[in-house]
Amino acid sequence: MFDTLKSDIRCVLDRDPAARSAWEVFLCYPGFHAVRWHRFAHFLHRHxxxxLARLVAEWCRFFTGVDIHPAARIGKRLFIDHGEGVVIGETAEIGDDVTIYQGATLGGTGKESGKRHPTIGNHVTISAGAAVLGPFTVGDYAKIGxxxxxxxxxxxxATVVGVPGHVARLYDCPARCCGDETCDRNAPDCQKRAACETARRIAGAHAAGEAGVDLDQVHLPDPVQQQLESLLRRIEALEKERGR
Known part of the structure; x- marks a missing residue:
């Protein structure tokens, strides 16, 4: 229990430059309080x-503004920054070292029963106001704009932006990331391809400990600008061919 407490405090100190001390995190961070209350509520729910678990969850929501169903499963070192308006549904599952910003929702898309909320991998960042809706998986090291x-x-x-969300970048992977015409960066199994150079590069960085939690919410790709730049390059190429 104390090891989990220390790791929950440590992750806030590591990811929030405004956090000055462990005592400040322990006393003043609603996201940290929400995680701790949820761990207790989840323990009660499992037993x-x-x-009583729902009462604890309601108490947590009232004091922190974070609504986490007690049945939701969260991993180690979850950091909820600011906290206000975060919603995590009943069948949601969250891996280790995940960062969630204010106003984010891990929800369902209807009234169906069973698994209806997302499964979030390890080292994922979910930015402010994002909504991840449905019973699917968000892969490790993904970033939701x-x-x-x-x-x-x-x-x-992958980096996902827009409404509805679409993959705008796969670690700077171009559309034909390994030079193979059958390579599709938007496919869920994109990096399962044995020949994918991007997959090998990322795996090497992870093994070397170079790829941590990416908290950059500013330098995200602009898909509209990318399409315009691609169109301009195509026009320039056609003009050169015409001038020959």
Whole structure:
């Protein structure tokens, strides 16, 4: 229990430059409080004390503004920054070293029963106001841009932006990332290709400990600008051919 407490505090100190000390995190961070209350509520839920677990979750929501269903499963070192307006549904599953910013939602898309909320991999960043809706997986090291609405599978190491959300970047991977005409960076199994140079580069960085939690929410790709630049390059190429 104390090891989990220390790691929950440590992750805030590591990812928030405004955090000055462990005592400040322990006393003043609503996201940290929400994680700690949820761990207690989840313990009660797993041991059949479900009404009491819901009461603890309501207490947490009232004081922190974070709404986490007690049945939701969260991993180690979850950092909820600011916290206000974060919603995590009943069947959501969250891996280790995930960062969630204010106003984000891990929700469902209807009234169906069973698994209806997303599964979030390790080292994922979900930016402010993003909504991840449905029973699919967001791969390890993925980043969800601010305000994005994600309704389908996200491959590992992808950056998703827009409404509805779409993959705008795969670690700077070009459209034909390994030079193979059959390579599709938008496919959920993109990096399962044995020949994918991007997959090998990322795996090497992870093994060397170079790829940590990416908290950059500013330098995200602009898909409209990318399409315009591609169109301009095509026009220039056609003009050169015509001038020959």
């Amino acid at each position: 059949g004390r479900r009404t 601010a305000g994005a609405v994600v309704l389908s599978e996200v491959p590992p190491c």
